[in-house]
Amino acid sequence: xxxxxxxQKFISGIILLHxxxxxxxxxxxxxxxxETENKILDQTEHxxxxxxxxxxxxxxxxxxxxxxxxxxxxxxxxxQINFPKRDPSTSPKFWPREKTxxxxxxxxxxxxxxxxxxxxxxxxxxxxxxxxxxxxxxxxIKGEVKFCATSLESMLDFTQNILxxxxxxxxxxxxxxTKSSVTFQNYTIQENxxxxxxxxxxxxxxxPYPYAVFYCHSQESENKIFRVSLVGDNGDKVEAMVVCHMxxxxxxxxxxxxxxxxxxxxxxxxxxxxxxxxxxWISKLEGHGVSVM
Ligand SMILES: *[C@@H]1O[C@H](CO)[C@@H](O)[C@H](O)[C@H]1NC(C)=O
Numbered sequence: 442x443x444x445x446x447x448x449q450k451f452i453s454g455i456i457l458l459h460x461x462x463x464x465x466x467x468x469x470x471x472x473x474x475x476e477t478e479n480k481i482l483d484q485t486e487h488x489x490x491x492x493x494x495x496x497x498x499x500x501x502x503x504x505x506x507x508x509x510x511x512x513x514x515x516x517x518x519x520x521q522i523n524f525p526k527r528d529p530s531t532s533p534k535f536w537p538r539e540k541t542x543x544x545x546x547x548x549x550x551x552x553x554x555x556x557x558x559x560x561x562x563x564x565x566x567x568x569x570x571x572x573x574x575x576x577x578x579x580x581x582i583k584g585e586v587k588f589c590a591t592s593l594e595s596m597l598d599f600t601q602n603i604l605x606x607x608x609x610x611x612x613x614x615x616x617x618x619t620k621s622s623v624t625f626q627n628y629t630i631q632e633n634x635x636x637x638x639x640x641x642x643x644x645x646x647x648x649p650y651p652y653a654v655f656y657c658h659s660q661e662s663e664n665k666i667f668r669v670s671l672v673g674d675n676g677d678k679v680e681a682m683v684v685c686h687m688x689x690x691x692x693x694x695x696x697x698x699x700x701x702x703x704x705x706x707x708x709x710x711x712x713x714x715x716x717x718x719x720x721x722w723i724s725k726l727e728g729h730g731v732s733v734m
Contacts, residue, residue, distance in 0.1 A: 501701060503625040507714045508698040511685050514667065514712065516734050519629045522671070524615070524679065525716050526624050527647075532718065536652040538592035546591055548574040558651050569649040576648065576656060583691045584661035590645065591654055600643045600722045603659045609725035613637070613668065615717045618678040628679065631670035635730040639666060639723035644684060646719045655720070662688040665712075666721060668730070682721055685712035 506523040513520065545553055551571065560566040577589035586603060590596035600610060642664060645657040665685040672678055686692075690707030692699070698711045715721065 505697050505701050506625065507716075508701045509712050510702060510704075511665070511710045511712055514630065514634065514669070514683070514685075516630055516632050516634075519627050521625065522628050522681075522714055523625045524617070524681075524714070526617070526622070527718060533647075533650060533653045535593045536591075538594040541591040541595075541652065546574070546577070546589070548578055566651075570651075573648045573650050573654060577654075581658070582693075585658055585691075586660075587656065587658040589648065589654055590657050591652070593653075596645060596655055596657060596720075599657055600645075603643050604641055604722065604724045611723050611725040613666070613682050613721040613723070614719065615679065615681045615715045617717060618680060619676065621673075621675065621677050623673065623675055623677060626677070627674045628671040628677075631672055632734060633670055633732055634734045635668045636733045637666040637668065637723065637730050639727050641724065642666060642684070643722040644715075644719070645722070647716070660686070662686065662691075666723070667712075667733075669714075682715040682719075683712050684715070684721065685710050 503521075503523045504525065506521050509520060544557065548571065551567075551574070554570060555562065555567055558566070558570075560570070573589075581587045588595075588599045590599060597610075604610060641659060643657055643659045645655040648654045648656050663686075665687065667683040667685070669681045669683050670678070671681050687710045688707070689696075689698075689709065689711050692706050692711075694706060696706070698713065699705065702709070702711065704711075
């Protein structure tokens with residue numbers, strides 16, 4: 442990890458300002474951990490469910506309806522998309538690094554962790570923790586660098602290491618311009634899709650855990666980043682972040698996107714929409730947005 446110096450403190454300050462805007466929704470009142478976990482667990486259950494019932498697009502669980510291929514990224518295209526909207530007041534909060542660094546974060550310390558969080562062995566919360574720890578401990582695929590960040594500070598350290606001696610990071614996230622409780626519906630792609638050119642990016646995805654944990658990763662293979670304006674059938678407006686992975690040949694056969702799209706590893710690019718609480722980091726030095734439609 443980078444050494445702490447004046448520069449880095451300054452940079453972190455700038456990034457924190459950026460992040461504050463986006464993550465202010467994390468900053469609401471403290472709630473019961475258990476309540477939080479139950480919410481997120483629902484999703485995990487859904488994902489597993491989808492794994493078990495593949496090859497049937499019509500009965501696919503909505504939570505996996507985020508994948509598409511690049512050829513469908515055009516004005517007027519209408520598609521079913523799921524945007525999970527986690528209740529901000531019950532989303533896991535970032536904990537300070539000093540606090541998370543003092544806790545174990547590994548599968549072989551599971552018993553200790555369950556005690557700390559008072560989860561029983563076979564509770565759904567315990568299962569979610571196991572899934573997250575397994576995912577975090579799994580080997581990266583070829584050309585991938587991955588890291589599970591257990592604090593905002595460690596997310597920033599990892600991101601700065603990947604994106605080089607950058608003086609400025611830029612972070613993108615999906616934003617909902619309208620308030621509604623609809624999470625799964627048809628959306629139509631509007632004009633002014635913007636392509637964000639960046640040779641490198643770090644994507645950070647929320648993981649179910651008692652406090653905020655992000656699975657952050659960066660791939661060598663080519664990715665394309667877009668910001669896409671969507672309008673839902675009910676009038677909802679979303680500025681959605683999309684990443685397209687141009688090379689999927691190293692992904693496992695069982696990747697859920699292959700089941701959703703009915704394709705084979707490497708046979709096509711795979712794009713996906715980002716939920717609002719995930720981040721895409723790029724270097725500000727190269728992140729120029731260009732309207733592509
Ligand atoms: C999206 O539209 C299609 C065709 O109009 C329809 O069959 C489908 O049920 C819609 N999906 C949702 C989630 O409303």
